[in-house]
Amino acid sequence: MTVPQERSLRELYAEDAERADALAFGRRGALKGASLAALGAALGAGIPFSRHMPVGYLPAALAQGAPATLRMDGKAALVILGERPLVAETPETMLDDAVTPVDKLFIRNNGQVPEAFAGDPRSWKIRIDGEVNTPLEITLGELEQRFPPVTLQLQMECGGNGRGQFQPQTRGNQWGNGAISNAAWTGVRLRDVLTAAGLKPGASHTGHFGADPHLSGDPNRAAISRGMPIAKAMEEDTLIALRLNGQPIPNIHGAPARLLVPGWPGSLSQKWLTRILVRSTPHDGAGMGGTSYRVPVRPIVPGSENNGRDFADMQSMPVRSVLTSLAHGARLPAGTREIDLRGAAWAGDDTVRAVDVSLDFGATWRPMQVAAPANRHAWQRWTGKAALPSDGYFEVWYRATDDKGRMQPHLPANWNPQGYGANAISRAAILVG
Incomplete structure (x- = not known):
């Protein structure tokens, strides 16, 4: 038997x-x-x-298996979350630079990647029309001549960052914490261009358009076309970006020009930018309305169906942190009794007040040192040390708190069908000895 x-x-x-x-x-x-x-x-x-x-x-x-990694010229070994469209996440340890290198920027596409622009990038045209007094069709060369350049370190984060934390699982790419970057973007302020076009009294929102084809190849369908309230468009950190870390923007990241709308969902930062429509009503393009980039105003039952009628558009992204000095699954030498910790934290339109770390499953917490941001909408670096009592298995739990007192929760809150806004405390397993 x-x-x-x-x-x-x-x-x-x-x-x-x-x-x-x-x-x-x-x-x-x-x-x-x-x-x-x-x-x-x-x-x-x-x-x-x-x-x-x-x-x-x-x-x-x-809790985690071995991921598939990206193999692409000019890009690091990012974690592949989807191939059609191409979506790839940056492992947290690759986010250890104060300014994110181009090869380590995460990739989030909604449609096909268009062919690289074959002409002089300065001849690329962007149209500004709608609720403006003087519609503009302006080349990138003219943009650089007419408007003052600005370079800023700016966070850009996918609206679904952290989606993999939700249970039950939601639709979309199952991001960890790596749909974030903090690169140095050079361009012109969108508000300068809109002011030159002359906003009409009824101007209240924008709509954004790009050259990326829909996955189906249908020329009458947009891959994505989102918009924002005019107040966000007029902020001094919202850019029409022309360079990335001092170099021309690579095609995979939206060359030759894209929007950069820091602190809000990255889907607003339209790649391959061709047009900005100024509207008197909220935009109704692809990726707007329903449950797209929207979260419940009141909690709903996890796993339930919902048409998003009572949802609100995501705006400022929630507070979050990453640990960049230790990889999940790291093995340290026997006898290690202190570890150096560092990482980054950010909070959308707000700033980070504190970062705390626990090694005993949240029973006690110890504060880390948090640096000021390089400029508004840049992430903040944090550092500190933690003592280990012995060899063995440990988990480094880390959480950030913003300047309004909002702290990363133990579990993701406000479940929604497309998995936006999950920002629970993160954890990295380490073995000592």
């Missing part, structure tokens, strides 16, 4: 987390004896702070 073998705890967590929790934590909700030993064996080390591990908690080391 063959006796069926139970799967290992690692296999159970990967395939049947509910059964793994039942075996590991039992009815009393405490890791003891054989259960603690089994979990430690699955993790590859003892768990010094196991007494603080929440009931039913899935250790971070067992």
Whole structure:
């Protein structure tokens, strides 16, 4: 008679987390004896702070698999989340530069990537029309001649950053924390161009258009066409960007010109920019209305269907942080008793007041040092040290708090069908010894 073998705890967590929790934590909700030993064996080390591990908690080391990576000239080994359209995330340890290098910028497309513009980039034209007194059709060369240039470090973040945290899973690319960049963008202020066109009294919103073809190839369909309130368009940090880190913008990132609308969902930062329509009503292009880049005004039941009638457009992105000095799954030498930590934090239109780190599953927290931003809408770097009591398995939990007192939650809040705004506390597993 063959006796069926139970799967290992690692296999159970990967395939049947509910059964793994039942075996590991039992009815009393405490890791003891054989259960603690089994979990430690699955993790590859003892768990010094196991007494603080929440009931039913899935250790971070067992929660992720090996991702596929991008192979593209001029780009680092980003994590591929989708191929049609191309979507690739930057691992957190690649975000260790104060200014994000071009090769480490995440990629988020909504349609096909257009052929690179074959002419002189200075001849590329952008049209400004709608609720303006003097419609403009202006080349990039004329933009540079007529309006003062500005260079700013600006955060650009996908509206779905953190989407993979939501349960039940939502539609869209399952981002971790890496749909963020903080590059140096050079261009002209959008408000200068709109002022030159002369806004009519009824001007209240913009609509943006680009040259990227729809995935279907239908020339009558836009891949994406979003818009924003005129107040955001008139902010001094909202740019028509012409250069990225001092060089021409690569085609994959929207050459030869794109919008840069920092602090708000990156879908507003239209690539391959061809037109800005000034409107007297909110824009109704592709990616507007319904549940697109919109979140519930009042909480809805997770997993429920909703047409977005009571939703509101996402505006300022929520507070978030990344850990860039230690990779998830890092193994440190035996006897390591102190670790240097650093990363970045940001909060949309606001600033970050604090970053705190925990090594004991959130039982205690220690403050890190947070630097001021290089300019408004730039992210903020944070640094600090943490002591380790012994060898073993640890998780570095990190959270940021903005200047209005809003802190990253333990679990993603305000579930919505397309998974926007998830900004829960992040965790990185490390093994010492």
